[in-house]
Amino acid sequence: MKLNGETVTLTEETTLVSFLENNGYSSNKIAVELNGDIIPRSRYASVILTDADKLEVVCFVGGG
């Protein structure tokens, strides 16, 4: 699977929310694009990731 352009290995199928938690992302500070589509936060728990997926996670930091 690709995460922000880098290859990562999924040892098993996992939900998007679990993957995000395991990789240190805070669900309320990110935007997620899976295979070109933005995934609403309400669907993070129901989307299942597979090894063929391309995931882009934008993590916002404070300032403005």
Next chain:
Amino acid sequence: MLFTEEEWKQQLVARCGEEVASKIQQAQVAVAGLGGLGSNIATMLVRMGVEHLILIDFDRVDFSNLHRQQYFAEQIGVYKTEALAENLRCINPYIKLKLCCERVSEEKLPQLFADADIICEAFDKPQAKAMLVNGVLEYFPGKVIVAASGMAGLGDGNLIKARKLNKRLYLCGDGVSDCETTSVHAARVTLCAAQQAHLVQRIILGLEG
């Protein structure tokens, strides 16, 4: 009056041509957050010829804002929407502004942003940035959002980039410099604001594809 509305328009036409001037003048841009990013973005957009702006911020001008935000000493205590409107009208008195002195929440997105073609995300909190970006992408399929993340500190200014993430989402900043851990400074914040304002102009003119 120092100049008429027609004279302002003719100056824009002389600078960029009739077609470009027309596109800029008809564009509707929302600026969400009127702090270091938003006040600078709005100022540049007005100077560039944008006339229809939706300005959104719940807060008042504070003494601590003056070092990077487009407000003046005598405006301390004034609502940012009002103070910025006054400042922008000193540049072009003929701008058409919608002022929203309120906090943005997911429920309010339709009413606040319905009229905007392009939305500038200029909040300070990462949670608010995420809420607005996700909300615009989910609920407004025809609108574009130009967001910002990472412009604090005194690191290399060349790291303040403008990136197109997809057809409707652009992201400016260095992506990492967080104001919670590092202080913010006028020039570096304005670099990010300028990247956003420049992108808005390019999007209006169809230069971003």
